[in-house]
Amino acid sequence: MEIDFTGIEVIGFDADDTLWVNETYFREAEEQFAGLLEHYETKNKIDQELFKMEMKNLELYGYGIKGFMLSMIESALELSNNEVSQATLSKIMNLGKKMIAHPVELLDGVEEVLERLAKKYRLIVLTKGDLLDQERKLERSGLTRYFHHVEVLSDKKETNYQNLLDHLEIDVKEFLMIGNSLKSDVLPIINIGAQAVHVPFHTTWQHEEVSVDHEEHRYLTVNSLKNILDYL
Template sequence: MEIDFKNIKVIGFDADDTLWVNETYFRQAEEQVGILLSHYETPNKIDQELFRMEIKNLPIYGYGVKGFILSMVELAIELSNGTVSNEIIGKILDIGKEMINKPIELLDGVEETLQTLSRQYRLILATKGDLLDQERKLEKSGLLDYFHHIEVLSEKQEANYSKLLKHLDISPSEFLMVGNSLKSDILPLVNIGAQAIHVPFHTTWQHEKVSKKETNGITYKTAESLTEILSYFKLKN
């Protein structure tokens, strides 16, 4: 089925791992915590237990580095039966602070793509995570001026997107979402009648993975890079 973007008025972009590097830093932090807590468990078991802790805490802390830090601390206390040292807790907190203070590493072609599309379309940023952290990253990225609207969502589900489109005063058929997560950026949009372009990142959090069954029959485009999506539009010179 050919996908036509001629009715699109607004293009939404995910932030983390679509515009800039993010998940890589979480994987690095997990490795560091695995080393710190290796006295209590194997690295593989620590990874499994940390994921379990993160999912358990999502309704409380939401997404982002701060919730991740708290889950790491809670895991350290749990695995050690409450005997973990203040020194290790301090090192876990330092890992989190280092993540928050990472420089923004834009992915290839981001600025060129936003600059080109912003001449013809209204662009918005639709991301999830900690509000303060996402605002900080956007400010440091230098991309703020390309976006007409910024939306930090607690979840990226159909109801959240429908509410966003209502706020933007556009119909689903006039909206296109670009993102790296099939679960968060693609499937919910297609399900409400919008369009989507999947731009995969080389690392995906386990919570964001979907099965082939879930994507079966879902119509969306896939691009290897952000600049590749420019070829999908009839752009004016």
Template sequence: MNTNYKDIKVIGFDADDTLWVNETYFRDAEKEFAKLLSQFETENKIDQELFKMEMKNLPIYGYGVKGFVLSMVEMAIELSNNTVPPQTISNILEIGKKMINKEVELIEGVEKVLQHLSKKYRLIVATKGDLLDQERKLEKSGLLDYFHHIEILSDKKESNYSKLLNHLDIKPSEFLMIGNSLKSDVLPLINIKANAIHIPFHTTWQHERVNVNEKEARFLTLKSILELPNLLN
């Protein structure tokens, strides 16, 4: 496990569920969707089938609310055998609009930590999702001034991070990524010899869950972003 961060020049932050609340809204939307389609299937079955639809559509629509809404619409048509009422489709679209228009709720301590770290490090955002939606959230968050660079990625694989580090003109050993997803924010960085710290959120999308042997882990897990400044001092 690497806990020596003396060479770090740039710190990258995931956005959703690292800087601000996000996944909670998807869980709420899934419950609303299941209620809308309760005449066709059980809630558990609807949840399972919606996730399958999201995975099928991920290469087409990418990550974010818009792709999620399109998957809900397609799932409604399929589960209802093409009999879903137009009003239900309107209600699904309204679910998506409410998600997009949510106020940005910062994770506790985020701005305090960014203010402290920005005095010593170059800070960036490296996140997945819909470009327009993520730009909107960044603008509404009030955090933009703390970041030197914003990178909204189509995916977070080793190749994506390698391109990012080349763009930033830094070595892997000089980069530290902070995020809530082991699959997207931690393991790819470890695999390219960069640094990563895991800060779990209380709920994780099924697609982002991975099993890791904690005894063999080459990264730190913190309970809160508020622990970062002391760790890096």
């Protein structure tokens, strides 16, 4: 399948697990959370109930570490029938704080790719999550200078993308989105008439998993962000 990027003027980048590592730290925190509650339930049950709680709270807290932390606390209370100790709750809080304070770990080739593409295209960041946390990570990353605009969205659906592109006066035919999530970074973009590149990350949050017939959707998949330079 031939992909033509000759008309692209603006490139949007997802942040978490596209520019820097993110999901890995959530998985590590989940492991530690299950260890803190091992006296109450099995690890599999704890994982299941935590995910259910995250989905239940998504509309209230949105995406990001703070909502995840609150869901861990609520799950701990439910799984323990409100018997979990204050010391354990404090440890759960510290798991979240540790995640927030974690150094930003750029993925391989990110700065090289941005430096090359910034010379030819207008680059923007389009990500989900907590505004303060994402702004903090972008600042720590040292990548701010490559981007013309940064937008932290409450969600990544067709309307979110279309409204933002309209606001920034970007023609969908001239826009390309690059990200690790088919559900959030690729399919909504294809559906509004723009183009997308999928860069899979080795770990995917269960909520972002989706089954797609690649033949029915025109998008490029590359193994590494650096491979994008072969096409742009």
